[in-house]
Amino acid sequence: MxxxxxxxxxxxxxxxxxxxxxxxxxxxxxxxxxxxxxxxxxxxxxxxxxxxxxxxxxxxLTTTQKVVGGALLAAGLALLIAPKKKGKAKRAKKALDTLLLYVNDRIEGYKRAVAETKDAQLKSYYQKLVGQSQQFSGTLNEYLTKKGGKRETGTTLKGKLYRKLMDAQAVVTDRDEKAILAANVHGEMWAIRAYKQALRRKALKGEIRDAVEKQFDQSKQTYERLKQLASQQK
The missing domain is CATH 1.20.5 (Single alpha-helices involved in coiled-coils or other helix-helix interfaces)
Structure with missing residues (x-):
């Protein structure tokens, strides 16, 4: 149509x-x-x-491009994360290094007590504490070197000054067992404060924190035992 x-x-x-x-x-x-x-x-x-x-x-993308791109992405993420990890490692090293100064003070303090005491039982106890402190120091130094630090064998300035003061007192007066115990109680109190300060650092994690907490508990037990022994002295 x-x-x-x-x-x-x-x-x-x-x-x-x-x-x-x-x-x-x-x-x-x-x-x-x-x-x-x-x-x-x-x-x-x-x-x-x-x-x-x-x-x-x-x-x-081709398979090759995907592989290369994935590698570059991983490298980029590593660079972003690395500074944070590096900062934490640095703070962990600092915390361990500072704590070690006080632990090394502890070694020197009990060595001095071993040399000064005339009590056989107390001498044996102080020798045990020297060994314990050396073990503490060895453990902390092991973790410190794993974090890239150097072994710390030094002591605190106030610890050095305190021991000098004790030397001066020993020349003037004969230090009795009660005075020696009092000095050890004071030194252990410093150690406890150092452990508390270290445990405030969030950079200390995992097995390092566990080790520090264990030492802290033993230090508190020692502090209480020393106070008990001091109270028994006439």
Missing amino acids: NLPEPISDAADKAKDFYGDAADKVKDLYDEAASKSKDLLDKTPNTLKEASDKAVGAFKN
Whole structure:
């Protein structure tokens, strides 16, 4: 059936118009998509957009590119984490080094007590505490060297001054057992404070913290025992 010429012409024009419109819509869509991509490249993405974009890009990579990219990502994360770990290691070393100065003071204090006491039982007890302190020092130094530090064999300045004061007193007066015990009680109190300070450091973790806590408990027991012995002296 042939349509009248006016109707046929109108139909052809409508078809052409529709085709042109469809082509323009496609062109506009392509242009918008292209501009959107350019804009996304220049502005910060949201987390979801960044994730979608990264996943799409990753799928288009070759196996070799994925391997290399993964290695670079791991290296980048390591660099980000390294400074934090380095800072913690430094703080752990500092805490151990400071604590060791007091533990080494403890060694010297009980060595002095061994030399000064005239009581056989107390001498044996002080010798035991010297050995215990040396064991403490050895353990802490082992952890210190694992953290990249150097073995600490020094003592605190106030410990040195205190021992000098005891030397001066010994020249003037004969130090009895009660005075020796009092000095040891005072020294153990310093050690307890040092352990408390060390345990406040969050950088001390895991087996290092466990070791310090164990030594701290033993130091507190020694402190109580020394006070008991001092109270028994006339």
